[in-house]
Amino acid sequence: MGKIAVLDDETIGHIAAGEVVERPLSVLKELVENALDAGATAVTVEVADGGRDLLKVGDDGEGMDAADLALSVVRHATSKLARADDLRHVGTLGFRGEALASIAAVSRLEIRTRRSGEVTGHRLVAEGGNILALEENGCPPGTWISVQDLFYNTPARKSFLPSVRTERANLVEMAGAFSLLNPRVSFRLLEGGRALLAAPGGGSYLEAAVAVHGPEVAASLRPVSGRGAGMEVSGLVAGPEVSRAGRSGQALGVNGRWVQSYQLRLAAENAYIGTLPGGRRPIFCLSVRVPPEEVDVNVHPTKQEIRFRRLREVQGLVYRACREALTGGVGGMAVIGSPRRFPTGAGTTEGVRTVGGGVQRTFTAHEPSLTAGATPERVGSGYGWRPDLPRVIGQLCRSYILAEVGGFLWVVDQHAAHERVYYEAFAAEPDQTVAQRLLVPLTVEMPPVLWNVWENWGEEIAACGFLAEPFGPKTLLVRCVPAGLAGLLDGTGFLDLLEHLSQGGAGEEPSGRRDRLFRRMAACRAAVKAKDELSLGEMNALLEQLSRCRDPHTCPHGRPLLVKLPVEDLARRMGR
Numbered sequence: 001m002g003k004i005a006v007l008d009d010e011t012i013g014h015i016a017a018g019e020v021v022e023r024p025l026s027v028l029k030e031l032v033e034n035a036l037d038a039g040a041t042a043v044t045v046e047v048a049d050g051g052r053d054l055l056k057v058g059d060d061g062e063g064m065d066a067a068d069l070a071l072s073v074v075r076h077a078t079s080k081l082a083r084a085d086d087l088r089h090v091g092t093l094g095f096r097g098e099a100l101a102s103i104a105a106v107s108r109l110e111i112r113t114r115r116s117g118e119v120t121g122h123r124l125v126a127e128g129g130n131i132l133a134l135e136e137n138g139c140p141p142g143t144w145i146s147v148q149d150l151f152y153n154t155p156a157r158k159s160f161l162p163s164v165r166t167e168r169a170n171l172v173e174m175a176g177a178f179s180l181l182n183p184r185v186s187f188r189l190l191e192g193g194r195a196l197l198a199a200p201g202g203g204s205y206l207e208a209a210v211a212v213h214g215p216e217v218a219a220s221l222r223p224v225s226g227r228g229a230g231m232e233v234s235g236l237v238a239g240p241e242v243s244r245a246g247r248s249g250q251a252l253g254v255n256g257r258w259v260q261s262y263q264l265r266l267a268a269e270n271a272y273i274g275t276l277p278g279g280r281r282p283i284f285c286l287s288v289r290v291p292p293e294e295v296d297v298n299v300h301p302t303k304q305e306i307r308f309r310r311l312r313e314v315q316g317l318v319y320r321a322c323r324e325a326l327t328g329g330v331g332g333m334a335v336i337g338s339p340r341r342f343p344t345g346a347g348t349t350e351g352v353r354t355v356g357g358g359v360q361r362t363f364t365a366h367e368p369s370l371t372a373g374a375t376p377e378r379v380g381s382g383y384g385w386r387p388d389l390p391r392v393i394g395q396l397c398r399s400y401i402l403a404e405v406g407g408f409l410w411v412v413d414q415h416a417a418h419e420r421v422y423y424e425a426f427a428a429e430p431d432q433t434v435a436q437r438l439l440v441p442l443t444v445e446m447p448p449v450l451w452n453v454w455e456n457w458g459e460e461i462a463a464c465g466f467l468a469e470p471f472g473p474k475t476l477l478v479r480c481v482p483a484g485l486a487g488l489l490d491g492t493g494f495l496d497l498l499e500h501l502s503q504g505g506a507g508e509e510p511s512g513r514r515d516r517l518f519r520r521m522a523a524c525r526a527a528v529k530a531k532d533e534l535s536l537g538e539m540n541a542l543l544e545q546l547s548r549c550r551d552p553h554t555c556p557h558g559r560p561l562l563v564k565l566p567v568e569d570l571a572r573r574m575g576r
């Protein structure tokens with residue numbers, strides 16, 4: 001007796017209509033969700049050409065018998081929903097019976113499947129929605145679905161597909177999110193026989209995180225758990241000492257479903273307020289469980305967006321649980337290794353530091369001392385510091401430098417100021433694309449997602465002056481960096497650049513713009529952070545360097561970095 005039935009018209013009428021399959025990424029999502037619904041413990045994905053030529057998903061789930069196999073590619077045929085009423089408490093990832101039919105309509109599809117109790121399996125072949133073959137076929141228990149030549153019969157849609165490498169990066173990211181949200185299931189993503197991702201299964205969140213993010217990020221992860229009002233959140237948050245330039249390190253699940261919930265993202269990101277510098281995004285993987293009737297998954301054609309009945313409560317729960325994980329427990333919010341970058345002595349210092357989980361960084365600085373640099377020609381270029389050099393009073397909240405300058409109290413944002421100094425240092429380089437060999441190469445532990453980006457954008461990255469080579473299966477040795485960045489860019493900074501590339505845009509941009517982006521990001525990475533404690537000497541050195549900038553008033557992102565309060569104002573406010 002088969003499990004699949006065609007939905008009645010009433011139920012069909014209630015289903016959020018729209019395109020289910022728009023790109024290889026959506027095919028991957030649907031096929032993996034089907035495998036998970038079938039109870040798979042191991043899922044293997046194979047792709048060619050970013051999923052355009054081939055996207056194949058194999059699982060060891062419950063399989064289908066011959067009758068079900070024939071029905072599986074019929075629109076609105078599903079084993080997961082019987083009545084419209086069931087839409088209110090969907091417990092499976094699928095329920096519309098649309099995915100396989102939609103995929104079959106725009107590709108060459110082959111399904112091989114066998115139920116575990118049966119002696120033989122079956123095979124179905126379809127092209128452009130027409131079933132060409134349905135026959136007995138020997139295969140192990142489980143299901144293998146292979147989608148070839150996506151959109152071969154709809155060239156217009158094919159022409160709107162994202163570039164192969166963008167899509168490949170997205171596929172790796174999504175497979176990573178599935179692995180994190182389903183740590184019991186082993187996931188492998190292969191291309192040309194090579195594993196782009198291999199999560200072991202076995203149930204450990206941490207092992208999944210090592211596979212997805214690499215050991216360095218995994219080492220900073222803290223467990224999250226919270227419950228209340230019949231809802232539950234669990235997962236992992238990375239401490240603020242590791243972060244990314246974008247959101248590729250964030251995975252969210254609701255009742256086992258991978259979702260793109262902006263509202264949950266925000267709740268989790270808010271837990272980091274005050275600990276991450278501007279523009280940085282935290283890394284986390286959070287799984288929310290709510291009673292099925294608390295959430296409507298039927299609002300979006302591909303079910304990526306969902307609606308919560310009690311949004312505020314869910315957000316509150318997520319925020320509190322993350323906040324607790326970040327601030328509570330041993331070690332609290334301690335930030336690992338924040339090396340100093342303005343030696344106050346003259347000349348060049350050089351050395352090697354180990355930061356966080358073993359990223360080696362070369363550390364070069366050639367900043368003249370206050371007296372050496374403060375020649376009349378160089379001080380006060382259009383700035384009016386002369387003759388009043390700032391006298392540093394101290395540091396406020398480990399984020400601002402307070403200084404007295406000729407009847408004014410200056411409040412200087414230390415991070416923004418340092419960023420400006422570095423930014424101009426790069427800009428002054430006659431040719432930023434010149435590669436500079438590092439005395440000690442950077443050893444960078446690569447999360448699989450970004451390894452893939454490095455391979456994809458190899459040419460652009462090299463053109464910007466980077467020279468890197470694999471050093472073992474998960475590590476890169478960066479031997480050259482763009483001139484001017486030597487000593488300023490650490491492993492995390494390098495990963496940020498890759499992340500930026502993976503998020504599209506930069507790879508397609510004209511090189512001038514790309515250079516600026518690189519420089520700005522690199523400056524941001526290299527600069528001291530808010531919360532770094534600075535000595536008086538360091539603060540003096542920073543203000544002195546700032547005084548030599550062409551534009552000492554704004555950070556490279558265009559925000560003001562300095563507020564001046566006239567001492568007279570203070571006098572007035574005190575009624576003098």
Ligand code: ADP
Binds near residue numbers: 034063079099
């Ligand atoms: P839905 O998942 O919404 O039911 P699909 O078109 O994705 O619709 O799949 C149709 C049906 O095919 C499913 O309801 C399920 O019974 C069956 N099916 C699809 N993929 C698998 C799989 N990997 N293993 C077992 N059964 C599957």
Ligand code: MG
Binds near residue numbers: 030033034099
């Ligand atoms: Mg489905």
